Amino acid sequence: MLREMGTGLGFLGLTGLLDRAGLLAPSAGASEVNPLAARQPQFAPRARHVIHIYLNGGPSQVDTFDPKPALMRYAGKPLPSGNLTTERPLGAALPSPFAFKPYGRSGIEVSEIFAKTAEHVDDLCFVRSMHANTPNHEQSMRLMNCGDERLSRPSYGAWITYGLGTENQNLPGFIAMCPGLPVADVSNWRAAFLPGIYQGTHINTKETRPEKLIENITNARQSREAQRRQLDLLGTLNAEHRRGRESDPQLEARIQSFELAYRMQMEATDAFDYTKEPESIRKLYGDTVQARQLLIARRLIERGVRVVQCYHGDVQPWDSHDMIADAHRKLAGEVDQGIAALLTDLKQRGLWEDTVVICGGEFGRTPAVELPAPGTPGNGKGRDHNHYGFTVWLGGGGVKGGTVYGATDEFGFRAVENPVHVHDLHATLLHLLGFDHEKLTYRYAGRDFRLTDVEGTVVKEILASGGPAV
């Protein structure tokens, strides 16, 4: 595997910023800073990579990872606690159509539609008390990804890549895979005011040919040999130009960048080529788009990519306003085996301890039925958006497995016990990667910005023992 570390790619002006954020070895000079060079975080990290399995659209917590038998008692009747205000009018309690049962030594209950994932419960931590601000997709997607609902703020993936660089210079540091685009589009992985190189690279997995996944990654007109010859000529021309200009690092950096690009053509297409996996592995994951994305995610993490997001589908597939029994079963069917395979695969390859796996949506769904109303999509068999309480689970490096943290109320509507806001999740994620979320900052427009703005508390209860003190 080709790993090019710190080859002197120029990025003028970044030095001071990295320095302020405590991300720079004191000896590094302006010209030697590669903005994507792997860097040490602020303290010993528990993990070095992130895989986010994004169930975009808002999976229902009471149908997946947060069992609420009380709903059965009130089936068809109003919830005694009343309904909270969400985007659309709500009616009576709607019990889950799915059966839950306990799994593993921990006995954590999981819905039948995630039976395969459930085999791993002893290694996962279910945060059942997540909450956000708004029951709208676009705002909540941006909050989950960028820590703000509307303003142009960098995504957490961009922050992490800014903080840590990446371990493989032949691949982008932050990759977002989605067949098409999720709601809120590229703002989900944007760099905003961070330098553009930290923006997530969107891979549209509707396309399966690896050479089509990254822009300009192949040359349609000439062979590799011919290109090598051309590069050598370019090298001669550039060397000639460099006479008298030897001290300018920009020129050398650009020369190097061509060599990198040349190698990247090979490595990048290879990384995305899941057909290079043995059949047993491909079978393990299954044959859905999301399963394929998860398999590619593992290949990317293995090659040193820092952050990989796998969006379930374009727009908002988990948005089951109607017919939730069918819709959620189908959606879970598209991802359950793939998730279980990914967890198994990460463990057997020794990547588990190095990787934080996050699974969830931008919010959850209401335990009460969504009422049919003019202009609303439901016909009385689904659930509306619910930002008051939902579940996200985590696993891997530094995460305390086999645990449930926090709780929603009796019916799964609102997070009531140990509520964890999205900002807290971000703070915790950065902590796992070795950052104090209050100190990973970037100076822009007169302010030191951070992912968590003025919020965020590390949820230390979900950290495995043995890590640095919070």
Add this chain to the structure above:
Amino acid sequence: MSRPILSFAIGVLGWALAGDLPRAEGAPGQSFEQARDHWAFRPIERPPIPSVTAADAVSSPVDAFLLEKLESRSLGFAPRADARTLLRRVYFDLIGLPPTYEEVEAFAGDASTEALAGVVDRLLADPRYGERWGRHWLDVARYADTKDLVLLYGRDAIRPYAYTYRDYVVRAFNEDLPFDAFVRDQLAADLVEPKVPGWRLAALGFLTLGRLFDNNPHDQIDDQIDTVSRGLLGLTVACARCHDHKFDAITMEDYYGLYGVFASTERPYALPLIEDPAAVTGGMEFEERLGKARAELESHIDAEFARLTEVLRLRVGNYLVRAATTKPDLTETAQFALSLTPDDFRPRLMLRTRRYVEERARPEDSVFGPWSVAMAALEAAPAIGRDSIASDAVTTALRTGGGASRWNPMVVRALMEASPVDRAGVAKAYGDLLRRLYEASKAPADVPLEEVEDRAELLEVVAGRDGPVAFERRDTPDHMSRPEKDRYGSLALALDKVAAHATNAPPARAMVVADLPERVESRVFLRGNPSRPERPAPQGYLSVLGDGEAQRFGKGSGRLELAAAITDPSHPLAARVFMNRVWMHHFGEPLVASPGDFGTRSDPPTHPALLDWLAREFIASGWRLKAMHRHIVLSNAYQQSPIPDAALVSKGEAADPDNRLLWRFPRRRLDVEVMRDSMLAVSGRLEPTMRGRPVDVAEDPENRRRTLYGLIDRQNLPGLFRSFDFAIPDQCAERRPRTTVPQQALYALNSPFVQVQAIALAQLPEVNDATEDRERVQGLFRRVLGRSPNEREEQAALAFLKAGQRDLPDGEARPGDWTPLAQLAQALLISNEAVFTE
């Protein structure tokens, strides 16, 4: 007068109400007077031109200021650059295109400063100049061609008239429109008297082309404040949205004073034509279609406005009851799009009702005096009393009366009759009375003379413009139920779609703004939360820039006064900020390292006197930029060599390693626009058409227009722009980053665009028709680099061609093939020499 910036009282009260927000760290406990001592707020001096040892090296005052600093470190200017380097530098800088070989040769014959002055005049008069320098301004203006709304893609997302702003900017630079007029156009072209010509109305795109933030008006205004303040003033005013600025003397009152300016400004649906439809192909037919689409939208709004107004008047009692019995819920205080059903309370009107009652419910109020007294009596009645105790308490209180104030007798009577036992009852009595009177007012009836005024006073509550459930027509969509709102949304989008999908370019319209009929009474929003308006903050200017007190704006929205304040010749910031950007584009590095932040946290200028001289000179020249270009480009500093001899370099690097003092001319990679345009130019394919709707420059390898005319899709910026450090158009761009990443090399090596240009180069007559490879190589070098190859380069190129021949199937290449010659052309196009300017 000296007033502390962070008044302790306000601070404590503000923070206490705000809950657990962390306290400002390092908040300046200074007065505005102290703050004005910061270099950027001090008046712009006309500094004396320093005398320097190397007096013969001074050809422009610019040189003297630079030499003064250089000599203090025992440095001086590098020798003059050679003719070709200098000419390429000036071309790239002023018009964004390289000179031809012939132009280089001609200039080499006489490269005197006089000859250079001639070249500069010619380039400044070339329309390509506006395309180059206008683009710099578009970075500041966060220009994009699309809307950032969800689920809106492709042509549907296009703002069909955005380009008129781009064209305005280009024309303004080409015509050397004075900068003060340029600023005034962009803030208030619609208000200027006498009227400006139509094309200048398009300048208002500066205010209308920003992000939409899910249609959140407060964020849109924040973006306008941010663009105006960082873009024109070099101040980060948006930092004062939720609390006073932590480092600069900018208060929340300042922020909301500007907020009031933009909140009193709307974006009308009916945009003015700035082109005669009769002169445009299909223009008349198009206008008819557009007219229909707009009529449909307007009539939908009219219908809903009338219907909702009536419904709300009838339901005013429900709003009063809810206000009297509940606390505001999430829908009223948070900002999110709710799918409203017809029966739902309209969150904003609910909040308005609460505020209305809060303000009027005091004993002396004629209508709500009885309300306040009744509510107080209920409060005081024993908690576990019987209903009769409560109602007695109310009756007694009402009998006691309002003291000196006169109460509306109809209200008192209604309350007495209802004898309410709780808050809801009191509110309901009001609601019933109001509804009864409102219904009665619709039919002609004889009203007893003594009741006329009392009734009118009450009807004012139901139907008056200041009433609790009143709203303006323009806010109708906020209150529509979901199906009507969806219809509104699609009709509003249809207006743009009609134009965006039109085959022929529709007649141009300016994306203007207009003042509201009445200005908004702006207030400070507690913690920036619009549902918590607090102390008044009338339309006005930044206090720190005022003379003791903030200047208040009295006319309409205040935009014209804002423009006048910013471009006042005594303004300490506008000219400095703009000249700092101009300097940055000429030399690569600005004098103040943070062009959008001249506040106390910024580094001071490397050459304060030079910056002041430039700013003063700029104002004195009538805010004419072209005059300033001449001062700068014809200076000796600008004409320095980028590669002085080794002794000079080692001395310079020892004393000033970052070349901040300019002891040689710096080198930088070409901007993405200049890089792409130059490839088109040298291959003879550049299509000089100016103006008009955006085209696809990023994905279409055959597109020959200048990159400036490429579609800028804010939501999905093409890879070409992202990897080559284009200014992200989400926000006012301070300066472009400068990266070197492999994606750029991948573009150079593999993109069809570069290959198309390379093939075209190989087919040029002086290359293709040559009889010998040596001539071909020379032809390509002259075309691409404006010079002949040296011997080593020629040898390498010839060897490359020879080796490539072996790969061709029959040793023959057909025109348009990917021949070794084309590969050589590509290598030249992407070489360091071609993509750097120095």
